[in-house]
Amino acid sequence: MGPMGETRIIDAAERRARLGVRHRLAGSARAGSAAEVADALVALHGTDPASVFLAVAARLAEGVEPVGAVERALYEDGSLVRMHGMRHTVFVFPSSLAAAVQASTTRPAAVRERTTLLKHLAAGSDFDGEWLAETERLVLGELAVRGEATGAELGGAVPRLRSTYVYGAGTRQEGVQSVASRVLRVLGMEGRIVRGRPQGSWTSSRFRWALAEEHPVRDPAEARAELLGHWLGACGPATEADLTWWTGWKVTDVRKALAAVGAVSVAVDGGTGFVLPDDLEPVASPEPWAALLPALDPTAMGWQGRDWYLDPDHRAALFDRSGNIGPTVWWNGRIVGGWAQRPDGSLVRRLLADVGAEAERAIGAEAERLAEWLGDVRVTPRFRTPLERELSAH
Template sequence: MSSARPHVSDQERRTRLVRRHLLAPDTRADRVEEVAASLIGLHATDPASVYLSARARMREPSVGAVERALYDDRSLHRMMAMRRTMFVVPDHLAQAVHESTGRAIAAKERRGAQKFLLDGLGWTAERYEAAEEAVIAALRELGEATAAELGAAVPEIAERVHTDAGKRYASSQAASGRLLRTLAAERRIRRGRPRGSWTSSQFRWSAAPEGEDTPRLDEAAAKAELVLRYLARFGPATLDDIKWWTGWTLTATRRALADAGAREADLDGATGYLAPNDDERGPGADGPEAPTTALLPSLDPTAMGWRGRDFYLEPDHVPALFDRNGNIGPTVWWDGRIVGAWSQRRDGEVVWRLLSDIGAEGRSAVGAEAARLTAWLGDTRVTPAFRTPLEHELRTG
């Protein structure tokens, strides 16, 4: 790593965030694939967030454009990746993301699923593997199927595991849940169109095309590539940021930074890292001509892009904007900062509240953006999967 330590101020980091994450009007994308690439991936734990994150960054956003990329062109891949979180990743990054983060997650998923089903149902390892092969065979015959439809075709995966019997929190889970999640993590099957609208999380499943396997990337090389991609879009970032965002160990993170040739930067006394070819006064250093606003959904990749968020989020605002597990709700942005929250009420209106004073110009811009989002959503109602205190208050107030 270079010994040079250029200084990057918080203001410059916010300027980079606005431009590199396509939040300024002149940076908007024409295609959803460009949006996903600008953020490496779109958070997809909450299906609606994929569409709302894309909408905030596209010149002419539409639900149809996202659906075509996900389900027709297959230029976007929904996959379990960084931090064991669901992401939608552009095709050209999918292999590196899988090799650097997803493959280890898939191996852990397999161990957990086998233990859950072997212990819970008394299956043998051979029966587990036979059930997997039967599911894939059924999907090749059916083309697409929901978990319930697969349970009818492969009855053993409809068997239920009962846990905590006799307790008030006793529950049961079909074998299909763990088995399908593992196959998806291994990229042997994939999620198709959901049942219902684009906000639904009840997906249909299909088998991965035969003969689609690509040569495995070297894990270390894949990790170095992912770090370079991350620093190009989110840098400068600290070691803790990168470790948290990827979900890697400290040792793996340090090695990936070294392999990537990352160089150090001074973040007002803290050590950050830049991509080796990133000129601190290069693209992203000069801000937009005027402050910009954005209404970003829960778990948006920008809001969840760093562990150290003080440069764009007041610490005092965290309790109102996050749930107890660290999931951020829908946020209002102004000039590269989170300044409030928004929600959609039952009548469809998008309402918002500021936690910071952004002046008359800022309030007018946020109001106009809320009106545009209300019109874009139309009859669709969006409820975040993870409710946060201020979002809940706005929705019911």
């Protein structure tokens, strides 16, 4: 509430100002390290490994080399960790949040994942819980000896991982599936193993696995409050619908976490949003800024309600059928187009709105910066969207 009990209004313009500063996209707000970027965003989408590096690259200050910065944080100093999080999705989190994520979000999902795996094994094979437990024991023992190994290497050392089972027997989805990917997924979600450095380049998803450091036991409600507090600091104001979508929690859990952090209701376009109690002061717009953000960027995917930064008429071109966003072009807090990389390495973009000469120059400069950094690297998003497909094909 504002003075005299009046509801604080945070309009779309101020939300875009907050986004430019807090998400490290305005030139003056850029970060000095990958960990600083992840802390500002709370989580980097990790389903597509290249997106992590591209999201960091868009937000780093000049002179900081993105690949080295991310790899040091992930594989050397451990300030970032890759793990399952919200909506059963792989993210890269600041390691300081890993225990809160595990307790609030990943552990409940892991319970469901294990239950589902046991159900599928019982229906499509002769394997039972005892067989699964022994297989996991062998995998963990192998990693204790090796230090790290790919799924293929573990399959060579633990023959049980090469077993298969029938999925969806008697249905249209019937097929033979490998045990390995499901077992490693469960162990990863339970926080017993962790994805390490991949084979090949930074765009590769052929990760090595290693034993994970044990997360301290946390009270789930306290962990939910901690995670939500960080996210509101980065993305507030957010509606209840935004929060339930982003976290994947029950509405009752979201409401309890909002109460635990003392969240304050504010008026946003289209309804009621929430901010932290110390976040009611106006935020001024930063200097004009442009950005080329990758597919699945956490800013583009940060809210369920996106009309304040995305024209609804552009959704069909920029999203796939599952709701994954492709590469986007931004100007002053709005998505104004999309971009793609062609097989010859050239970057192409299309603006979906008339943004003016100043914006076009700034967007062109960002495109040149990205192209120079990518060099000979080729990046194809894992989830292809209509505009990205069209641009990359010509």
